[in-house]
Amino acid sequence: EIVLTQSPGTLSLSPGERATLSCRASQSVSSNFLAWYQQKPGQAPRLLIYGASSRATGISDRFSGSVSGTDFTLTISRLEPEDFAVYYCHQYGSSPLTFGGGTKVEIK
């Protein structure tokens, strides 16, 4: 099973700042099959990024994903008020599908 470790657990930032979220895989993720989701309280997760760096339909270009080896990064270039939420990474390259523990982006 691929374990995904997200860091930091909590990121305290101000609107307009840049957010950098990390997701490290315990082993290689096949074809960089990694997605990022945003979840707000009481809501379902929303797909942001798939294939490590492809933005989902309707997602702002403030969100970008990158990969280096087994290290995946989600970057939010300029935080808007609606971006404060919990973010999860998810690998779908091998079974079982697994999720990271999440990073909470909170208002500083």
Next chain:
Amino acid sequence: EVQLLESGGGLVQPGGSLRLSCTVSGFTFSTYAMSWVRQAPGKGLEWVSAIGDSGGRTYYADSVRGRFSISRDNSKNTLHLQMNSLRADDTAVYFCAKGAYGSGHSSYFDYWGQGTLVTVSS
């Protein structure tokens, strides 16, 4: 507009059973794999089970294999999760999620339902 609506959650005693359903609209249900993903209160996401587009292939997390059964009725655009021998650690919000592909289960999830809460307690 793609919509997924879960139902069937509730309070059940340990050892009991429950059947969840997810009714979908806005896309051709029969051509996409579907999954169930759960989230325990205050915790992260856990993939539970998946089923291929035709229903011929099913996949389970080790934590539920042998207790849960996933199925689909493509004529009714409905996904099911039969949960037996429920335990306290099965308590969670259960989301149905649409896979981006038809076959297999190795897919990201492009649409999610709002979830249904399952509470296992005596």
